[in-house]
Amino acid sequence: MPNDKWNDEEIENLLRDFPKIQDGRQKAEVYNKLAQKEKMPRQPKRWLPLLVAIVAFLSISVLVASLLQQGGTDSSSETENSDSGPTMSTDEAQTEQAEPPEGPEGESEEDANLAAEQPVALRTAVYERDVEQSHILRVGLAYNGYVVPISFVIPEQLTDTAEPDAVELYETFAIQIDESALGFDEYHPYAGELEQNDSVISHFLPDGHSYDQGSASTLLYLSSLEETFMNQQEIRVLDEGGEAAQLSHIGIVEPFVPGEQGQSFYLLATSTGDWHLAPAYGMSPENVEEALMALQQSPNDDYHSPVPEEINYRVEMDGENATLVFEELLDLETLDGVEAMQMIESMALTAQSYDTSLRISNTVQAEWAGFDFSKELELPVSPNRIDWPEK
Known part of the structure; x- marks a missing residue:
């Protein structure tokens, strides 16, 4: 690197040797040109529209949610005012709607009837x-x-x-x-003829009847007769001639009292x-x-x-x-x-x-x-x- 040393006097002489620059324009002319000079256009910010869209979407969402909440609150308030009670669940609401108007003592007449009649x-x-x-x-x-x-x-x-x-x-x-x-x-009606005299029932059996085919059929016949005329005082089983009938497995049928x-x-x-x-x-x-x-x-x-x-x-x-x-x-x-x-x-x-x-x-x-x-x-x-x- 050259080891030249400059002193102040030399620098000063060198500057004096530069040619002088002169501008003959008036100050007003220079000012006007500077004022009319166009500014360099800026590079557009491409992310700005996206940001604006996001902000707009969030604003609309908040607004809609607010309106829905307000509408639900108003609806709930109207329900509360009309029912004079707190908000209830769906099942409770269905139960409430199913209940008829209350009677004078706070209990619905229909509920009272159901309570008495349903069981x-x-x-x-x-x-x-x-x-x-x-x-x-x-x-x-x-x-x-x-x-x-x-x-x-x-x-x-x-x-x-x-x-x-x-x-x-x-x-x-x-x-x-x-x-x-x-x-x-x-099984019904019985074969033969039935007759009632006051509270006495007489059953006249025809020939060839099937009520004594076995002990089981005889018991069935007599039990059925007893149940059918349970509220009478006496039952008589007779043959066609009016005499006490005879069944093969029990013999002569004596008059009997039903329900005895x-x-x-x-x-x-x-x-x-x-x-x-x-x-x-x-x-x-x-x-x-x-x-x-x-x-x-x-x-x-x-x-x-x-x-x-x-x-x-x-x-x-x-x-x-x-x-x-x-x-x-x-x-x-x-x-x-x-x-x-x-x-x-x-x-x-x-x-x-x-x-x-x-x-x-x-x-x-x-x-x-x-x-x-x-x-x-x-x-x-x-x-x-x-x-x-x-x-």
């Missing part, structure tokens, strides 16, 4: 109130050698007379019963699969205490116990009055409604057949399905109700 609808027997403006045709229908009493409730306007006797009612309607459709054997011997009522299924409460003829104890206790066990393969296996009870007697006490506190609502009703009605029918009152004790419910367990149980007047169709 009663589970009942399968005929009770005293069912007899009003109706006639009860009780018929002992047959199935596989067993007798099942079926009670047809017939509106009184369907009968020719205001108070038909038992034979008139039977002869008018028994022939119309479609036994096979109900799951039973074809009580029966335990068990469940029996017919060909349709329907279950009915039926008396166990020939298998029932002599007294009501033993008959009620016997309900816990099936007497054979065809009869079934109406009492669930897990339920145990005892029977206490006070003279002719029976009290059935469950060993453990029984909540009837934990049972199937039909099974619970079959159990209660089998007990009631069994007690009724022995002409004995019945109390049921140690249940969670003081009242259930129209039964009041705080007093003597309401007993049926006849089992297995079927309403006769009105014309």
